[in-house]
Amino acid sequence: MKVLLSWLTVAVLLVLLALPLGPLPPLGATFNPGTGVAAAYVDLPSQTLKVPGLKEPVDINYDAFGIPHIFARNDWDLYLAQGYVVARDRLVQLDLMRRMAGGSLAEILGPAALESDVIQGALGLRRVAEATAARMQKTDPEIYQLVDAYSQGINAWMREARRTHRLPPFFRLLQYEPYEWSTVDSFLIQLLMAQRLGFTTVPLIYEGVSAALGQDLLETVATPVPVTARLPFVAQQPYHQGPFPPDPLPDVGTYEKRRLDLGTGPTVGLGEGRPGIPGSGATAVGMALVAQIWEGLAFREGNSDNWAVAPQKSASGHALLAGDPHLGLTLPSIWYEVQLKSPTVEAYGVGIPGTPGIIIGRTPYVAWSLTNTQNQQVFYYRETLDGSGEKYWHHGQYKHFQHVKVTIPVRGQKETVLDIRWSVHGPVISDLGPQYRDRFPYPEGDTISLAYTGNLYSLDAKALYLLMQAKTAADVKEALRWWGAPTQNFAYATAQGDIGVISAGYYPVLGPDAGDPWRILEGSGSSDWIGLIPYDYIPQTENPPWGFVWSANQRNMPPDYPYYVGVSGLDWDFGNRSQTIYEFLSRPRALNFDDMAKLQLSLYNPLAARHSPFLVQLVRQAPGASAAQKEAAGILERWDYQMRAVEAGPAIWQKFWDAYLGEIFSPWWRWGGLSEQPGLALPASWPPLMQAADALAYVAAHPEEEPLVDPRLKLWLRDPETGQERTVEALMLKALGTALEELAKERPGVALKDLQWGMFHTRSVPSLLEAKALGISPYPADGGGGVPNSDRASWRQVVEIPAGGGGWAMGIYPGGQSQDPASPYYKDQFPLWQVGRYGPLLFLPAFVEGGTLAEGVGAAGIQSSGSPLIKSPFVDDGHARLIRAVRMIP
């Protein structure tokens, strides 16, 4: 009996250890100390690595932030090594991003991710990525080779990680292994970024708002040029002042060349021959993860900034470049920092994991940074069907829809199969069914397709390859000719002293008889795209006489720009950051390297500066003002409009402004029933409404400027229920009262003067996997919407380039190079970012043998062209050292 019991217990224990237990992976294999999760750490010792696929040895220096400086003897090896190091540091991120784009998240995460996959499957990113790969192989093989090299680098690390049991614990927990990387995966990630920055459902929203409130009212705010554009403050100052072509024509040839043959056969949602994934498994992580997936597709306020200063305006006589893109903060970061050098390429900067090259950075002679342009890149069409519903009316005849079958594997349940129709415009998103109308709020019963610039052939990889070799402004301009989607404002500065901005990318041009592109267009053909804005006429400027250029997501062209450009978000950015940057750079004084950092870190709120004095004046003059309102006015009067976390002024101001917007617009939204309609419950912070509120407040304080705004704006001041006229002054006073009540409710017992902005405004940097313990918890933060330091910069970069090239650079992002929370490089840059400091960007001229340079030793001779390190109070010199050297051999 005893024997039997012993053996029985042994069997039970072995089964317990060998099989997954509910959400837990198999304990035995997962926690085997030799090959389980405890062995997964990827160290960075100085070593020689054998990397299959290389043609010649590659040398890599790692600096104190764990940033690789890669020195290759040819471009193939350079790209392969980049893929390898990125995969080593970011494999989980790579796998999740390609799955998110390709619509195969549910395969690993289960039904929780199905909604995301269904939408991505319907939009067809995988189709476009496959067609891009096929096209590039034929027409641009030299670029395709580089993307392929990058893919092979990722695969080399994946195989190495599998062999040495160093796949990240995430894969163990979810009980699957990543499948081989292909060029299609890199294109998928490129398309995902394009989607995040350029995709929009604005026309559908406008359609709904117009139906509810009337087109007349909507047109007062939804204007091609912001309603504040003519007022005498510079919130929407465009960087591009013209002149423009008198007779604008579309570029038909390029448009025709960039149209992709998406094939006619069905597309399956996944690649073949992948390792099997168990039917059940730990999906708790996944459930949390999918909660944030839609963040990218939903509207996001733009917050990126960039500018360049010409030598004549620079204290040192050198060109200056600064940039801080805002792409959402996660650990690990969306950016991967790297130096790349081969006989052809020499660049330092940041790129998106999964796509080769550097997107924001510098060469020895040129520096550049990006902001989102926000022109309209998605157009919606109402298809007219024949009786069968299988054909649609286009150019005088009924045409057959193309049916695309998308298979989405779902972990733990049967796969989902979609049948999506495509017209000549693109996918029919109404085929998703009414349950998706909160994402795509199209009018019920209509058949709606969309045309999207992301579905054109985009040679972004070629543009970056050329940028990474650029020496002059002409090189930059030539490189950006190849940039497609998403449209981006590239600000640049060169060693020759040239500065400029080019808003590179696709701008569709519609036919002369087209309808209003801000609404749903008729699909009959008259509103089809007929071409693109020619590259020479897209918004751009070079060497303006005032000596600086800038962009901050504001409308980048004036009202007389001859082409329609629309918007990709709900509107151009509100313009406050643009105003602050413009005012700072236009001061009559020379600017230096540190000034660039000061501007990036500026907390100045021009909106508050514009309206707060008027509010204070209203309170002072109001006979019935309460004691609290008077105290608040006193605090606002003493405030310097800096959005500091420790001050009461920003808290009162922001609450007031939100309440003021609510006072004007909420009654209309209630009246129109918009709050209850899927996808139309818009916030009052919708930029067109913000601009309308801004303009109304401004002309209330400055009645003499009233002729500069559309008089129809005052329609919003009418109470929609009663028809009574309301005054801006009354609404502002009421809003202040509401704001103070809310503040008291949220912080009971705290005196007004003791309130702090940081009590209401916090910043956190969540883990990409939404695991609380692995992210940075919320902390009181300076900044806020509409100030350059909105506390959301995903990368800050400042570069100074002397005439001979080289120079200095500093940069920082709120995270670290490694995805591994156990790594010292997981969030080591965050503490510096948080306090507004930077790391030195060590642009090494050559590989440093031995791989170590102690702090201080690097102060001379390790920067490009032998320039000494910059001495700036913003730079943390402690990180100016190298710590490792790795040699990769074939």
Add this chain to the structure above:
Amino acid sequence: MGSPSMRSFLVALLVAVGLYFGWWWAAVPAALLVQLLGGRLSPFWPSFWGTLTAWALWYAYQIAFHRGWGELWTVAGLAGLPSWAGAVFAALPAVLVSLAAALTAVGVAQFFPARKGVPSQPS
């Protein structure tokens, strides 16, 4: 065959090698093998401690030289558990495998006849 401590050592050695190859279950054949050599003598504790020691030493090595604790903490974090749960994740399978090994040894020992003059060992 040897003293209990010698058998513990042998089990630990075999288990440690097994763990290197990913054979977390190696404790069971190791205990079986060693106990076959050890007869009826003292089956439970040498296999138990031998296995546990091998797992503990491996963990000590990973924690000391390869940030193994950090990886365990990461797993706890991903699962939404406090960091000490990582230690539980490490300890639980180690104890269960050690128990399986010890019971294997006990099962094997029962096949050997009890020897006169040798006091029975706790099992």
